[in-house]
Amino acid sequence: MRLGLTLSLLFFITNSWAQTKLTFYEHIEPLIAKNCTGCHRPGGIGPFSLQTYQEVSKRSEFVAKVTQIRYMPPFPADRSFQHYANERGLTDEEIALIQQWVAQGSVEGKKSKEQKLAKGKERDASFVSMTMRQPDLVLKMQNAFTVPNTGVEEFRYFHIPTGLTEDVMVEAIEFLPGNRKVVHHSRVMVDTSGRMAGLEGMHGADPKLAEFQKIPMADEFLYGWVPGNDRIQFPDGVAKKIKAHSNLILYMHYSPSATFQTDQSEIRLYYTRKPVEREVQSLILHEQHITNPPFLIRANQKASFFMSLGPLKEDISAISILPHMHYLGKTFKSFGITPDGDLAPFIKIDNWDFNWQMTYQFEKLVKVPRGTVILAEAAYDNTEENLLNPFKPARDVGFGWNTTSEMMEMVIYYVPYRTGDENRLQVTSTK
Ligand code: HEC
Incomplete structure (x- = not known):
């Protein structure tokens, strides 16, 4: 019927x-x-x-x-x-x-x-900042990077001192690619250790990265960018603190190019003018939250890993989620199970694509009640059928920042819950 x-x-x-x-x-x-x-x-x-x-x-x-x-x-x-x-x-x-x-x-x-x-109006190819005001702090890559004409993609780390002498509260973060032809995706992190300067210009496959990845970051993902996703703006009264003497770490993925191209991308911070009622905090799940270790994907095998965090000690409102894996990743799913057995859905990606990683900002804030356990599961394919496998023949692959190693990580931005949060629509620059 x-x-x-x-x-x-x-x-x-x-x-x-x-x-x-x-x-x-x-x-x-x-x-x-x-x-x-x-x-x-x-x-x-x-x-x-x-x-x-x-x-x-x-x-x-x-x-x-x-x-x-x-x-x-x-x-x-x-x-x-x-x-x-x-x-x-x-x-x-x-x-x-x-x-x-x-x-x-x-x-x-x-x-x-x-x-x-x-005609001509919205056809303007130049980037137009969506915010109505000037940024308070513009942080540019210290040096322009030249993408070679070799037709090979480039992965590079850059170190950008903020010069901040006091903490600032930020209501919006914008990433402005210096050269849209080659900037494929980027990830912005915050370091307060002062020990990351040696990363400047380092290649994403450099074995020396292992030393840096041991240094704990103040923010493992301040922001993750792909084309078409230019800004994160927090709801009214909500802001993210960036500490004095922070340095930004920028991880850039450049597309292959047949001509020399230069890029000097920048991050723009907008300080909040309103009273800050709630500060953005992060829940970070990484390899230490894996419930079925060791995180090792054997050559020619497929493997799934699970992470769990909680139970949460307070009611929270989730703002955004950023899942992260490299080339062997295939699927990623994350949700919370509330004490009543309800599902708080965060993300489900059935076809993981390394090239399209982004900060997913929930349409409305997601209420995650106290007592919820947050779970994530990810599947990896380390066989040669996976056309993106960096190694042929396949090799055993373990945890590491470089693109030929693997990661399982997830960052949720949140604030303490307030009545009505689940009905608050969030805004972005995408549409
Ligand atoms: C966020 C950026 C983005 C958006 C939005 C986008 N594309 Fe694309 N498109 C790309 C990129 C990058 C490529 C080349 C790489 C690839 O094929 O994945 C591409 C490739 C293509 C191709 C060639 C595919 C191939 O196999 O060579 C077609 C056709 C296409 N896009 C059509 C569209 C249409 C139609 C839309 C809207 C409905 C769209 N694209 C929206 C970025 C985008």
Whole structure:
């Protein structure tokens, strides 16, 4: 009965589309502008521009394909498990609309008045800061880095002194890539030990990294960035403390380039002007929370690891989550189990992609009651079937910061819970 109803509804929808001639300007352009051109524009990280009818229609079959298999737009987290303020993706109906438009021969149609007026406006390829005010502190890489023309990706660490002589409270953090053609992803950490200067310029596969990874960090992930995810802004009255004499550690992943490219990326901090009612704190789960150690993935094997933390001693409101693994990672899932046996969903990634790591900011703050146990599970594939395996033949792989080792880590930003938090929408710069 229900199936019949769904089928006839579907038939009705497709049939009504079949009768309407779909046009680029009326039906497709808005979807592409919202989901694709953030990256597919001149100077963007996408391999070609998708801003005009000509650019889209000449690849329309390809566009239909990558959207149908949900390869584009890239957004690894499962949106039926949890919603995020910075999520991106097409609905089933939108995907069907693209298919139908292509099947009908990719008709151009006519621009609306607004589309004619908008010409050029949001087409500006330069980065426009979404915040209305100037940043209070801009921290640039000390030296420009030259990405070689070898066509090989680069992983590099940079050390940025803050010069702060007193603690500051930050309400927003922005990452501004110096060169969008090559900056693929980045991770910002905070060190207060003063012992990390030797990291400057170090390669992500350098064995010397092991010495640095022993030094405890004040913040293992202040912020994680991928294209299209330019800022984290905390809710009103909530701020993150950055301590005096901190140094930022920047970990950069550069895409392969056939030409020399220079990059000098920067981090922008916005100090809060409002009274700070709650300070952002972090729950960090890492290899010491693994319940089935040792964290060792044998050559030619697949393995799963589990982490657990808790029970929590207070009610908290989770703001964001950042899961982290390297190339052998395949799936990642994390949730809390409350004392009543309820599920607090955080994240579910069925197709881990090293290239699309980000800080996922929950659409609404997630209430995690006292007594909750936080769990995470991750699966790794160290066989040669995993095309991303850095070693052929496969080798045993253990914990380490460098990209040829593995990690299992997760950072949740949170504040102590307050009534009504679970209804508070968070804002981001993504949409
Ligand atoms: C966050 C950035 C980003 C967004 C948003 C994005 N793309 Fe891409 N796209 C890329 C990058 C980077 C590549 C090249 C690497 C790859 O194929 O994964 C790519 C590749 C492609 C390709 C070529 C795939 C191949 O196999 O060579 C197509 C087609 C494409 N994108 C279409 C789209 C469409 C259509 C949308 C919107 C529905 C979209 N993209 C949204 C970044 C993006």
